Amino acid sequence: MIAKAPRKRSVPAAAPGVRYTVAVSSAHAHLFAVTLQIQQPAKNQRLSLPVWIPGSYLVREFSQNLQALSAWQNGEPVAVKQLDKHRWQAQAEAGEPLELRYEVYAFDASVRTAFLDAERGFFNATSLCLQVLGQEDQPHALEIAASDATQGWEVATGLTPSDADAKGFGHYLAQNYDELADSPVEMGRFWSARFTAGGVEHRFVVAGAGAWMDGERLIEDTRRICETQIAFWHGRDAPPFSRYVFMLYASADGYGGLEHRNSTALICQRADLPRPAAPGEKPAPLKATDGYTTLLGLISHEYFHTWNVKRLRPAEFARYDYNEENYTELLWFFEGFTSYYDDLMLRRAGLIDDATYLKLVAKTINQVQQTPGRLVQTVAQASFDAWVKYYRMNENTPNATVSYYTKGSLVALCLDLTLRTEGHSSLDAVMRELWQRTEGGPMREADLLRALKRLGQRSYEGEIAAWVHSTDELPLSSVLQGQGAKFSHDKAPLAQQLGLRVSEASGALVLKAVLRGGAAEAAGLAAGDEWLGVEFAPVKRGGAVEAWRIHKLDELPGLRARRAELTAVVSRDKRLLRLPLKWPTESHAVMLAVNDAARLATWLGDARHA
Structure with missing residues (x-):
């Protein structure tokens, strides 16, 4: 049953020296109004707005949405000088309270920034709240102001309320700017x-x-x-x-x-x-x-x-620098290992069965295997390059990069199943060992190697070197079969056989990416081409060329009728091109199924097994 909401409890009011008030300036114009009060400013106080948000590794330039910044002290306007793209200096005197007012345009419905319309508001402090440089470690207060524009709305946030009403509007506390930045706010009429x-x-x-x-x-x-x-x-x-x-x-x-x-x-x-479910029926099993x-x-x-990245996190993230990129080679661990455990926890919670879980693992394996970039970039390099590659994808991304999410999850799988097969421990135990030894704090790759060696009773430096710091293939077949899974192959989707990623929206077959080493690349097809049709040489000398219009790749096999060559007719930059294409040899995709249920249970069952 769904529990009823308890009465909101207040904590004793405090008087932090940095206080923000966020209100709706204009829902239809998507503008938040922000007031920042600094009780003890420095002389010529400097302020900055973060350029990125932790967890999303891209410089997003949040300051582009800040406007109409003004400052006041002792009832008089104070000049504000912009120092660079995201920093300002208020020409204020020290010690006297300083107030700044500004607006923020909010019309990005993602989880990373801020959004506002007449139905809903959402924001991260990294998009709305200027840092008071020199006072980042002081307590911060946030008031979420109610108004006519928020009639009927409620507020949800992880911040600690100090004086909030039953709907959640009012005052909240944060120990420092980091806590404020780490506490998004949802506003509106929502189910709760x-x-x-x-x-x-x-x-x-x-x-x-x-x-x-x-x-x-x-x-x-x-x-x-x-x-x-x-x-x-x-x-x-x-x-x-x-x-x-x-x-x-x-x-x-x-x-x-x-x-x-x-x-x-x-x-x-x-x-x-x-x-x-329909009356009298149980919910269908999840697929x-x-x-x-x-x-x-x-x-x-x-x-x-x-746990894994917000507390146990890279040593490089011990203290976030919101002004520039924060580099680490460990996203394969923090995002990849989390990606390994996310679906595994669904299995251990009893929400999916063994067969469904193995299908999810097979999907991940095929995603990695169908990425030529896995042979170009190591997963450690992918972690470091997230700022310029993972979050800036283009048509060449699958040829040049590998995902630290998907390959990282397969590294975790290989480590877990190797530990279990050797009979000494499991990755579960390694994760808990890391949590305890680092006290849920910063860690380095060396900490992982020490935990693996202690619990696995041997060095795992060779595996980490091969699986993380090289482009060697992972031993997926052997470790999975050793743990009770049946490893087999099926015919790969046609796009993969041809070496393509396509879009088939609105009846147009458009090439999104041409994969390295595939038949499509050999024919000269390019990303952005619209594949209009195919032509086949006459069966008999003197016969007519056979030409067909196509809208989907799946139409090709029936038209081809086992002919080894065809001509692709594509539109590129409003020019029509005829490109000879040799039909590829059949390629395969991985399939996983249950082979030994008892053996699988020692892995997929009890989360505290090892």
Whole structure:
């Protein structure tokens, strides 16, 4: 059952020296109004707005949306000088309270920035709240102001309330700027429920959902995920947070999440929300292809980050620098290992069965195997290059890079199954060892190697060198079969056989990427081409050329009729090109199934098995 919301408890009011008030300036113009009060400013106080948000490794230039900045001291205007793209200096005197006012344009519905319209508001402090340089470690206060524009709205956030009303409007506290930056705020008319997991109250709010959403199922499934993960990390001990908030925005077409220390912001397609079963029927078992399975995997992923990256994190992230890129080679561990555990936790929570989980693993294997860039870039390099490659994808991305999410998850799988096969330990035990030895704090690759050596009773430097710091293939077949999975192959999708990634929207067959070494590249096809049709040479001398219009790749096999060569007719820059194409030899995709259920159970079952 869904628990009723308890009365909001207030904590004793404090008087932080840095105080922000966020209000709706104009919902239709998508403008937030921000007031910043500094009780003890420095002389010529400097301020800055972050250029990125932790967890999303791209310089996003949030300052582009800040406007109409002004400053006041003792009732008199103070000149504000812009120093660079995201820093300013108020020509103020020291010691006297300083007030700054400005607006922020907010019309990005992602989890990374800020959004505002007449139906909903959302923001991360990194998009709205200027840093007071020199006072980042001081307590900060945030007021979320109610107004006519917010009638009927509620507020959800992981921040600690100090004087908030029943709807959540009012005052909140943060220990420092980092905590403020790590606490997104959701505002609007949303569905809301609470549940308890591991002795901790969790709140789940959903904006944009239809009335048909099965909230009971969403809450129960999420509770099982949370209970499973808390038990994984702590057994029966309490987790390192006293409350947690899920903020989900359901849109027509969206997906993503961003982790925080005691909350997460999520986006899913509205169609992926659970629907109630027909009267008298039980919900159908989840399939690997179900949108709701994808949503639960996202929930599991972001919740696992509560430990793995928000607390246990790269040494380079011990103190965030919001002014520039923060580099690390360890995203394969923090994002990749989290990606390994997200679906595994669904299995251990009993939300999916063995066969479904193995299909999800096979999907990841095929994603990596179908990426030529895995032979070009190591997963450690991919981590370091996230700022300029992963978050700046183009048509050559699959040929030049590998995802630290997908390959990182397969590195975790190989380590886990190798440890289990050798009979000494498991990756579960390694993760808990790292948590305890680092006290849930910064870590380096050397810490992982030490934990592997102690628990695995031998050095794993060779595996890390081969799987992380080289482009060698991973021993997926052997480790999976050794753990009770059946490893086989099926015919690969036609796009993969040809070496293509395509879009077939609105009846137009457009090439999104041409993969290195494939038949399409050999024929001279290029990203951006619209594939209009195919031609076949006459069967008999003197016969007519056979020509066909196509709209989808799946039309090709029937037209080809086993002919080894064809001519692709494409449109490029409004020119029509005829490109001879040799039909590729058949390629294969990985399939996984249950072979030894008892053996699989030692891996997929109890999260505290080893």
